[in-house]
Amino acid sequence: MQQYRAELTADIAFTTGGHLGAQGLRVDIPHLDVTEADLARILVSSLGLRDVERVELTAVRTFADPVVAGPPGPPRLRFVELSHVISDGLITYPGFPAPVITPHLTWEDSRPNYAEGTEFSLDRIEMLGQTGTYLDTPRHRYVGGTDLAGVPLERLADLPAVVVRTAGSGRRAVTEADLEPLTVAGHAVLLHTGGDRGWGTPAYAVDAPYLTGEAAALLVERGAALVGIDSVNIDDSTAAAGGERPAHSVLLAAGIPIVEHLTGLEDLPPHGARFTAAPPRITAFGTFPVRAYAQVPFYEAHDHTRSAGWQPTAS
Numbered sequence: 001m002q003q004y005r006a007e008l009t010a011d012i013a014f015t016t017g018g019h020l021g022a023q024g025l026r027v028d029i030p031h032l033d034v035t036e037a038d039l040a041r042i043l044v045s046s047l048g049l050r051d052v053e054r055v056e057l058t059a060v061r062t063f064a065d066p067v068v069a070g071p072p073g074p075p076r077l078r079f080v081e082l083s084h085v086i087s088d089g090l091i092t093y094p095g096f097p098a099p100v101i102t103p104h105l106t107w108e109d110s111r112p113n114y115a116e117g118t119e120f121s122l123d124r125i126e127m128l129g130q131t132g133t134y135l136d137t138p139r140h141r142y143v144g145g146t147d148l149a150g151v152p153l154e155r156l157a158d159l160p161a162v163v164v165r166t167a168g169s170g171r172r173a174v175t176e177a178d179l180e181p182l183t184v185a186g187h188a189v190l191l192h193t194g195g196d197r198g199w200g201t202p203a204y205a206v207d208a209p210y211l212t213g214e215a216a217a218l219l220v221e222r223g224a225a226l227v228g229i230d231s232v233n234i235d236d237s238t239a240a241a242g243g244e245r246p247a248h249s250v251l252l253a254a255g256i257p258i259v260e261h262l263t264g265l266e267d268l269p270p271h272g273a274r275f276t277a278a279p280p281r282i283t284a285f286g287t288f289p290v291r292a293y294a295q296v297p298f299y300e301a302h303d304h305t306r307s308a309g310w311q312p313t314a315s
Contacts (some may be wrong), residue, residue, distance in 0.1 A: 002064040009221040011212035015055040030271040038270045083133035092206045099127035129287035136258040149281040159188040161275040167194030174211045185223035186277035192265035195231030208232040213246025220254040228259035
């Protein structure tokens, strides 16, 4: 068994005006064919950096080290939130009613029911299933399709994730060409389009990114477990599409759940994260909000930064 690593020199500039430099830094990578763009994302993610404007990498060397046998230590993980917050009046999909959050019983009103100093609140929410970040089951598209209670946990929890990045490309459509080189069998395929930038504004639904029907068919053919997108709809929802929903139709017909309105996918590496998006078990219901999140391993960069002389510098 082997562990893949990259050794590199990096200069990282921040939007705040400072920068960091490193020479001979080593980070763990998922495979030897990692691209420079993905390596930059891995580096930023592993160091937990924010407000990064630019990463320049030089002297990159990838190699494999044998893994020394022995009892495995506990995994070092961080959690990444991938869901939008639901609040009273939130507009998820323009034209749909917003959630209404009200108290059913306030702390003050509950006091006569309990001993002195003891009080509780009971809260009520009225909303569509299509609120916030939510999961679509086959019932959402097909009469008699599997509902929320029927989707197995194996399709929803602790899935290996592969992130497909088209953010910044200037393209709306995620196509077969974007998926062709990827291994997706049994994976949560997460489409990082950058569409979440307009969340909560009218612009969110204007010319939003989407997955083509042909690309959806390829994901079915290759055995994807779940597909998620950080956009208003996994399909093209503009008038030009004529009301067709090929991605929904193809994926849900194959029993592949869909998660829409994700956010924060820029904080995930292209490979190596584990994804979860599990809704309540509700019968005769096709869509419901989820708390989507990913578990991401900390890349073992900390020991190497000391030995390689990681030197923060200020401009």
